Amino acid sequence: MPAPATTVRLPATDSASQKIRSRQDGTRSRILTESAALFVGQGYEHVSVEQILAAADIARSSFYRFFANREEVLTAIIRPVFAAGLTHLEAVTARDARGILDGIFATYLALWAASPAALRLATRTGGVYFDLFRDLHTPFRERITALLRLAEPGGQLLNNSAEYSARLLARAAVPVMEVYHRDVRFAALFQSTMRGLLLRPGPPV
Structure with missing residues (x-):
């Protein structure tokens, strides 16, 4: 009689890491998308980090996790x-x-x-x-x-x-x-x- 099928589950830590990476990728992508729109609309020189934070709806720490500057x-x-x-x-x-x-x-x-x-x-x-x-x-x-x-x-x-x-x-x-x-x-x-x-x-x- 064949052995019963087993379900392989990812360790909880791996699943959590995937969610973190996905969230971080989304944040980085949002920064780039909103920044591009701001740079085109206002000119790169006239856009501040504060404006990017507001447009992307992120904290300052989130911005600097990915980028050192504009x-x-x-x-x-x-x-x-x-x-x-x-x-x-x-x-x-x-x-x-x-x-x-x-x-x-x-x-x-x-x-x-x-x-x-x-x-x-x-x-x-x-x-x-x-x-x-x-x-x-x-x-x-x-x-x-x-x-x-x-x-x-x-x-x-x-x-x-x-x-x-x-x-x-x-x-x-x-x-x-x-x-x-x-x-x-x-x-x-x-x-x-x-x-x-x-x-x-x-x-x-």
């Missing part, structure tokens, strides 16, 4: 944007201009879906804070330019320049998303507008 918060918001962007761009395998651009547009759409505020902040922050994420921003920009260079020989880029097209992308993509983000056709409108800005109309020349 700069660490800014870093934790922006670096994942470019890290994720690089991962998406590495998956772009098209070699024609339209396919390449659609892959780049899909990258921006994925970053927007993850956090509009974080993407906005990542594309607006520079100056003395650029060194916080330069090591990720530079390869992100270079990857986009390298992809666009593949489209140059076919004459499909409106300005015939990967460098110009990359600069236009960097300056226009997020503002265009901000125009359309409440529309149910958001992705399609973004893509068609950006194609019009960057692609030559009609068949390749």
Whole structure:
């Protein structure tokens, strides 16, 4: 006769540890979400730790458990944007201009879906804070330019320049998303507008 089935239970201490970790992850995520919204809305320089505490509804001790200062918060918001962007761009395998651009547009759409505020902040922050994420921003920009260079020989880029097209992308993509983000056709409108800005109309020349 088979032995009766037994139920394996996690030790109470393990269960408690999981709950603590989950709660801490939630607190950290809330700090980042609320901080990103504040930084975008008011400008990083004008947001205090006190405002972050109020927006995230946390105690000062909870904030300093995760971050030593506002700069660490800014870093934790922006670096994942470019890290994720690089991962998406590495998956772009098209070699024609339209396919390449659609892959780049899909990258921006994925970053927007993850956090509009974080993407906005990542594309607006520079100056003395650029060194916080330069090591990720530079390869992100270079990857986009390298992809666009593949489209140059076919004459499909409106300005015939990967460098110009990359600069236009960097300056226009997020503002265009901000125009359309409440529309149910958001992705399609973004893509068609950006194609019009960057692609030559009609068949390749």
